[in-house]
Amino acid sequence: xxxxxxxxxxxxxxxxxxxxxxxxxxxxxxxxxxxxxxxxxxxxxxxxxxxxxxxxxxxxxxxxxxxxxxxxxxxxxxxxxxxxxxxxxxxxxxxxxxxxxxxxxxxxxxxxxxxxxxxxxxxxxxxxxxxxxxxxxxxxxxxxxxxxxxxxxxxxxxxxxxxxxxxxxxxxxxxxxxxxxxxxxxxxxxxxxxxxxxxxxxxxxxxxxxxxxxxxxxxxxxxxxxxxxxxxxxxxxxxxxxxxxxxxxxxxxxxxxxxxxxxxxxxxxxxxxxxxxxxxxxxxxxxxxxxxxxxxxxxxxxxxxxxxxxxxxxxxxxxxxxxxxxxxxxxxxxxxxxxxxxxxxxxxxxxxxxxxxxxxxxxxxxxxxxxxxxxxxxxxxxxxxxxxxxxxxxxxxxxxxxxxxxxxxxxxxxxxxxxxxxxxxxxxxxxxxxxxxxxxxxxxxxxxxxxxxxxxxxxxxxxxxxxxxxxxxxxxxxxxxx
Numbered sequence: 348x349x350x351x352x353x354x355x356x357x358x359x360x361x362x363x364x365x366x367x368x369x370x371x372x373x374x375x376x377x378x379x380x381x382x383x384x385x386x387x388x389x390x391x392x393x394x395x396x397x398x399x400x401x402x403x404x405x406x407x408x409x410x411x412x413x414x415x416x417x418x419x420x421x422x423x424x425x426x427x428x429x430x431x432x433x434x435x436x437x438x439x440x441x442x443x444x445x446x447x448x449x450x451x452x453x454x455x456x457x458x459x460x461x462x463x464x465x466x467x468x469x470x471x472x473x474x475x476x477x478x479x480x481x482x483x484x485x486x487x488x489x490x491x492x493x494x495x496x497x498x499x500x501x502x503x504x505x506x507x508x509x510x511x512x513x514x515x516x517x518x519x520x521x522x523x524x525x526x527x528x529x530x531x532x533x534x535x536x537x538x539x540x541x542x543x544x545x546x547x548x549x550x551x552x553x554x555x556x557x558x559x560x561x562x563x564x565x566x567x568x569x570x571x572x573x574x575x576x577x578x579x580x581x582x583x584x585x586x587x588x589x590x591x592x593x594x595x596x597x598x599x600x601x602x603x604x605x606x607x608x609x610x611x612x613x614x615x616x617x618x619x620x621x622x623x624x625x626x627x628x629x630x631x632x633x634x635x636x637x638x639x640x641x642x643x644x645x646x647x648x649x650x651x652x653x654x655x656x657x658x659x660x661x662x663x664x665x666x667x668x669x670x671x672x673x674x675x676x677x678x679x680x681x682x683x684x685x686x687x688x689x690x691x692x693x694x695x696x697x698x699x700x701x702x703x704x705x706x707x708x709x710x711x712x713x714x715x716x717x718x719x720x721x722x723x724x725x726x727x728x729x730x731x732x733x734x735x736x737x738x739x740x741x742x743x744x745x746x747x748x749x750x751x752x753x754x755x756x757x758x759x760x761x762x763x764x765x766x767x768x769x770x771x772x773x774x775x776x777x778x779x780x781x782x783x784x785x786x787x788x789x790x791x792x793x794x795x796x797x798x799x800x801x802x803x804x805x806x807x808x809x810x811x812x813x814x815x816x817x818x819x820x821x822x823x824x825x826x827x828x829x
Contacts (some may be wrong), residue, residue: 352491355548356499359485360506362541364682366449368510370422370475371748373415375511375518375675378668379527381655385464405794408656409787415652416787418442422475423780434766437552441544446538448473453535457528469579481541482507483772486756490554496583497696497713498689500760501753505685508749511678512592518675522668531824583600608667624767628774632824636758637775639718639817641782642810643725649786649807650732650744653793653800660799661735670737677745685749692717692757710826714758719818721750725811733804746815799820 390404452473459466489500699709728743
């Protein structure tokens with residue numbers, strides 16, 4: 348693997364940490380905003396904004412939960428648009444829009460005040476939208492890793508999960524008396540970095556779907572810029588330059604033919620030689636995976652959205668602050684946990700091939716191991732939350748969340764043609780986002796009749812157990828595959 352390829356993967360991980368999964372640091376940011384008095388005017392509707400109480404109430408709790416619900420759910424519903432832009436116009440255009448949104452989100456957050464608490468809605472929504480788009484564009488970096496593709500994809504997802512780092516730093520600085528808004532302004536300026544890496548370390552369009560060695564990877568990033576500038580500013584070429592250009596065109600043609608051969612071979616391995624987007628959407632496998640992701644996504648965002656309220660129901664205010672810090676730190680460590688899912692997938696594929704199974708059958712065996720382990724972790728996490736096992740809940744949440752998003756992304760990327768990845772991944776998140784709106788309804792019901800979320804959490808155990816259906820379907824697919 349060349350230095351540029353390694354730099355691209357490392358940069359992708361860093362981007363996902365600093366700019367991708369920022370929305371998942373909501374518990375830390377929510378703690379700051381509550382202490383700053385955001386939405387407290389709802390607690391005393393007869394007072395002016397300036398006179399409103401600084402104490403939080405059920406109405407303000409619901410509003411904070413609504414901000415998170417709308418941001419996460421709505422951002423997922425509009426991902427198909429980003430997926431179409433990525434597939435149709437390429438990486439540079441897609442990332443250009445994403446980074447522009449990211450800068451806008453940070454600016455909007457920095458400009459918000461107690462009197463303009465409503466600005467949290469567009470800010471968090473844009474943060475989530477741009478974050479998912481950055482992750483989507485970086486997933487293709489897995490193609491650079493050859494047989495370790497699933498491991499790199501899950502590493503990127505783990506980095507995305509570790510995006511809680513940003514708002515955790517805000518909270519720690521806030522607790523030390525620093526102005527968190529000043530950091531938000533500095534962060535907005537800091538978003539210039541993804542612009543630079545876009546044109547230096549990412550392809551203008553996208554990487555080939557199947558790469559077996561460095562020779563299969565076309566020149567990209569800074570080398571593409573050099574080629575474009577050469578085409579724009581170069582005057583009439585000399586005889587030597589014409590010969591060099593002719594050789595370059597020949598190499599490009601041979602590389603293009605090799606890429607097409609790789610794609611045909613890859614599609615044949617997946618048993619989907621001419622599968623259209625419509626055929627993918629009609630596949631029962633896609634919809635079992637959709638059910639699996641919707642349920643587990645809802646389980647996770649419900650816990651994150653109700654975290655402060657759940658914790659405050661049986662912990663003192665001082666403990667809530669301390670435990671929020673611990674929880675956020677554990678979430679940052681997700682980057683070290685998420686690759687475990689990829690190792691399970693790639694390891695199962697490796698051992699299946701060693702036992703004489705075909706490449707296709709081994710791939711389905713790997714996907715089964717990944718989804719089964721994820722469902723099992725989700726059930727254990729739900730049990731820990733229902734019985735208020737604080738530290739066990741934190742640990743299981745970190746592992747489960749990493750596995751859920753990593754296994755889902757790997758499933759969509761591996762089980763279906765890569766030419767439809769952007770659209771399928773977008774549709775996958777669209778449906779999950781729509782179902783994610785149920786989180787606010789569950790939270791509101793919990794506040795009204797199930798204050799400690801006891802009944803709700805036991806229902807979540809049953810829901811998580813239902814996701815084993817997808818693992819069973821994947822297992823049956825692997826048994827039927829020659």
